[in-house]
Amino acid sequence: MAMIDGAVLERTIRIVEDQTPELASHCMAVPLDYYRSEAFAARERELFMTKPRPVVASSEVPEPDDYVVRTSMERSLLVTRDKEGVAHVFFNYCRHRGAEPASGCGNARRHSCPYHGWAYNSKGELVAMPLAERNAGLDYTKLGLVELPSEERHGLIWAILTPGAAIDVAAHLGPVDAQLSGLSMETMLYRNALPYEPIGANWKCVAEGVVESIHVPFVHRGTFNVDPGSDGERFASATAVDLAIYDRFGPHLRYCLPLFGPDGVADLRARLAQELTIDWHDVAQVWLISPGVLIANDSWGLDIGFMEPGPGTDTAFFRYGWMGPEQAPDGMLSLEDMTNRAGAAVREDAPVWAGCGRGLKLGQHEAALIGRNEMGVQLFHQALAEETGYTGLGLA
Ligand code: FES
Ligand SMILES: [Fe+2]
Missing domain, CATH: 2.102.10.10 (Rieske [2Fe-2S] iron-sulphur domain)
Structure with missing residues (x-):
């Protein structure tokens, strides 16, 4: 079981107590040209062809x-x-x-x-x-x-x-390798939730959509039963759906979401003092592994997603699945039900992403604006820009 390390837990407790996520220093402007550039699309495709996935x-x-x-x-x-x-x-x-x-x-x-x-x-x-x-x-x-x-x-x-x-997955993953080791993925079964869906948007638009939670109350209101102002299944305090801490590990990023509210902090500290396990049932972890691989704690298993550039700058492909032990814990949805729910959620995302795709392709404004509380999206762009040599990211 994945242990959450003490420093991560401390930061997570702090954002719960403050009811404020870790924030980027500024909003970010991502020029629409970046989503339309054939030259950078070629560099990005190069990553997908030469890195382990x-x-x-x-x-x-x-x-x-x-x-x-x-x-x-x-x-x-x-x-x-x-x-x-x-x-x-x-x-x-x-x-x-x-x-x-x-x-x-x-x-x-x-x-x-x-x-x-x-x-x-x-x-x-x-x-x-x-x-x-x-x-x-x-x-x-x-x-x-x-x-x-x-x-x-x-x-x-x-x-x-x-x-x-030459392939060396551990070297490619860097510190993320040890983090994934804690998930016991080798004991899990995989179920495909979405086979290989064409999405009418640049692949970066899809990546943006999996590293923030602020869309969840709007796009997944029904699926996850999350509603601003009420207690959600996934977010202990859905009024602060953006509560998260963020880390970058070279080209990869991770964000962690507290699954406890302010009234859970004392209990968590007590368990920590007794050296009891603090794991993904307390703090969910989401990784975006370069290039284009999503791994996310979800209930008693993992969502796993694979996004790829399509043949043009305005298309992407997305495959999505769910991994977990064969047997669901008592009272939890089965492996098949979790897979179906994961697929349903992504089918809710897909039309919104296609809308973004049209906006990023055809819009006549200059840049997409990424908020200070969308640090996952900002880190994704920073990491990718470093990999491809793009220098056009701006402050807003
Ligand atoms: S046997 Fe495969 S193409 Fe002819
Ligand atoms: Fe979503």
């Missing part, structure tokens, strides 16, 4: 010869687990004339290309082709599926979409 959860391919096909950056990927239990990620493109040998998910010893029947095993090796004697002398060892660098860590199978690149 989770492709599937380990629990989606638990057994030898299990496989799942997934799309990332518009590319079809085949994820397998071989007979020795090692996970692999391949470009799902046949070495004959490029068709996609695998589809869907399941368990298969061989993936036979639907076009002319070339067959690959779960190590990606070409193992058979019809009428093989007509092409005698071909070196099958050079005709396997193209494999991507991959690593299994934190219950996820990570890959870099560039063959031959």
